[in-house]
Amino acid sequence: MSTRKKPGLILAGALLGLVLLPLWVAAAALASAGLLAGLALAPPTPAWARQLPRPEDSPGLAAELGQALGSASLGSHLQLPEAELNRLLAAALRDLPAATIQPSRAGLRLTPGAAELAVQLAMAQPQRLAAGFSLRPLTMTARLRLDLSQADGSLVLSLKGLTLGRLPVPQRLLTALAASGRLPLDGLELPEGLSLRLDGPAGPHLVLAYAFADRYLPDLVRLQSVESVEGHLRLGLRLDDRLSARLLATLSPSLSARGGELVAALEASAAAGIDRASLQPALDAAAALASLGTGAAPAQPSALVSFMVNQATVRGADGQERLLDIGDDLYAGSTILTGPGASLELLLRDGSSLYLDENTEFGLDSLPQAGTTSITRLSLVAGRARAVIQKLIDPQSGFEITTGAGVLGVRGTDLVLSYHAGQELTLQVLRGSVALQPPAGEATLVPAGQAIQADASQLRAGLNLPLEPFPLDEATIAALNEDLALSTRPEDEAAIRRSGATLAILEQARRLAAGLGDLDHASLSAVGRQIGQTVDLDALGASLNELRRESAFRELLDQLGLDASTIDQRLRSLQ
Amino acid sequence: MSDTNMTDYPAKAGTWLLRLLILCVPVANVVASLLWGFGGRDAVTRGFGRAAFAFILLASAVLASGGLLAANYLLSAVLAAG
Incomplete structure (x- = not known):
């Protein structure tokens, strides 16, 4: 080696080494920390996911379905406990055709509005090597966290997380994979009534039309809703x-x-x-x-409970409270209360529909009659409600929604009103127009596609401060239509x-x-x-x-x- | 003597052991690999030094990628926790 070259190489090597050294130290520290954190944070497969019924022990889907429906009491809701559902899943797996990767066991854990599905995947069938020796199948438990929501006569299962064994797959990776179209789903043939969508604001989701369930249910019942409650799947059935x-x-x-x-x-x-x-x-x-x-409509004006999720109660004019059920008639003077996670739909005699969100108190002060001149007065005491109000032809008829902060006069409108006394009032108008009349001062007209919002100070001032309507963006309108979707129509009454x-x-x-x-x-x-x-x-x-x-x-x-x-x-x- | 004739190559097992030990020392490994690779007396030393230098760069890239992934995971865990 030439003596001229040697110092240069030593200098270059030392410099490069000094640059790489912190990189190695940092990367090694991070990799170790990541590995340790991963091991510490990744939850092991829970006991419930390891103790699922075996498909080979199942008597078959028809028998399990008969038993599940037979043991449930038929009402406007049918509660299916997790154990029943897991037996149904085992029966369904039994009938699956053989494949390289076979779901060997599956089960559900249900919480309000969400479910966790555990599927044990067997990678290969046991191979017999010699007398007394065989390979155990390579298995792994995949757990999917799903959000359950209802939209347009269907159950929507949105994928919110995936864990493979002890490895949690980040949601961002799932969404990116789904959006890139690189998931091996091209050859997947879904039965009619099921559809898989990989895009959209909800991320990857499976849409299960309620009509799909009809082939598995007895002729006499039709599925109307599916919701997840703690430990149970609650099916809304209509005869x-x-x-x-x-x-x-x-x-x-x-x-x-x-x-x-x-x-x-x-x-x-x-x-x-x-x-x-x-x-x-x-x-x-x-x-x-x-x-x-x-089953005919009662003579006096009433509001029909057409759909309900979780529990809601009604307080009558006499102050007595009782639990509500689908098909109940409510009369003027009643106040409806929805609890956490509950929602309710009402059909009025004039063809209008109301959706009451969770934690809402809503008064039916005066109800409309079918085909006659009438003044309808409703009141939102607290919470959020959507009202799809039929256009009033008779000028003598009126439709008002009262809040503590003012009165809404409406004619043929689709609106969402949120009110919490002393805190906020939000009015979003999706169709028609609404006049908000404060207790004193001038009314504010809110046209379609616009909203107004009043904060605590404006409410304290009795809404006398000017309220400027502002336009609703498309994402907000889409979110409102999704969150407060009406699942029953006036013709269903x-x-x-x-x-x-x-x-x-x-x-x-x-x-x-x-x-x-x-x-x-x-x-x-x-x-x-x-x-x-x-x-x-x-x-x-x-x-x-x-x-x-x-x-x-x-x-x-x-x-x-x-x-x-x-x-x-x-x-x-x-x- | 041909440089590629391995049977005649004078370096003994102890020399190779020393070279491998030097490659385990941070910073010194980069200096040594550059000296062997670009200032080596014979073709075998030069080939070994260049391969060691390439390996160090490759390992650095792999380690950096692993570190970035681990950092991303830790950040997600911290964000998710609170």
Whole structure:
């Protein structure tokens, strides 16, 4: 080596070495810290995801579905616990065709509005090497965090996170992969009613149309909503409208008359010395049957609860509070209260719809009548509501929504109003126009696509400070339409009423049967004699026989624990 | 004597061991690899030095990428935590 070259090389090497040294130290420190943090933070597979039912132990999807539906009580909501769902998933996996990567077990953990799906993936089938030796299949548990929301007659499952074994895959990476179109989904064929979307503001998401579930449900019920609550999947079911209409037309008048006769028979039994307390459940159910309607709209103006998520209560004009259910009628003077995570939809007689968001208190002061001149007054005490109000043709009619800060006068409008006393008021107008009239001062007109917002100081000043409408951007309008989407339409009203009335009749019939079933043998014989003398069982039997010709109705009776084949025998034994 | 004739190459096992040990020392490894690679007496030393220098650069790039990934992960974990 030339002596001229040597110092230069030493200098260059030392300089480069000194530049690289901090880089090595920093990178090594970061890599070690990342590895340690990853090991410390990455959660191990939870116990529930390791103890899932095995597909090979399942009797099959049809049997599991029958058991799940049979054990659930049929109402406007059907609660399916996690254990039932996991058995259904195991049954569904059993029928999957063989593949290189096979989901061997799957299960769900449900929380309000979200679910975690664990899928155990087996990479290869066990290979037998020699007598007594075999390769265990290479397995890994993939866990998907999903958000469950409802939109446009479908359940939307948005992917919010993926964990492979102990490795959490960052959401940004999933979104970027989905957006790049590099996920191997080209060959994926989804059944009709299912669609996978990889773009959009919700990120990758699976859309499951409720109509998809119809092929797996009995003929008599239709899926209307799906929501996740703690440990349960709550299905909103509506009875098939054709069956409801037929059942109401055939059975309702007969049951209503027989209900009165049953009350008389049970009262006579109590008078004859049978313990009144043991008769009370049956008496209550019989009285309820006698008073049930035919699913027609009541004569006085009312608001129909057409859809509900979680629990909401109503406080009547008398101050009594009760839980609400789909199909309930609410009258003027009532106040509705929605709890955390709850929402409610109402259909009014004039075709208007209301959506009440969670933690909302909303008053029905005066309700509209169908096709007549009427003044409708509603009040938002606190919370957020969307109102889609039909255009008023009659100039004498009016529609007002009151808040503590002012009155909204509306005619043919789609608006979102949020109000918290003393804190804020926001009015967003999606269609039509709204005049906000403060207690004193001039009204502010808010046209379509615009909004106004008042803060605490403006509310304290009684909205006398000028409020300037500002335009709503497209993203806000899209978010409002998604968050406060109305899932029922005015034309659904009759079907919802019929479904509610039918379910109420069936529930009371079930309670009556259970109440009578709890009596001891001697009491039941005595009550049976009274019923045989007082109730026109021939008329009831004729109505039931007519309905029993329908397979869906027979299925319904079986589901309620009322075996159709023994109804005649029971009726005859009572005579 | 041909430079590529390995049987005649004078360096002994101890020399190679020393070279490998020097390559484990930060900064000194870069200096040594440059001296061997570009000022080596024979072709074997020059080839070894250039390969060692290339390896150091490659390892630095891999380590830097790993560090960046780890930093990104730590940042995400810290942001997620609070």
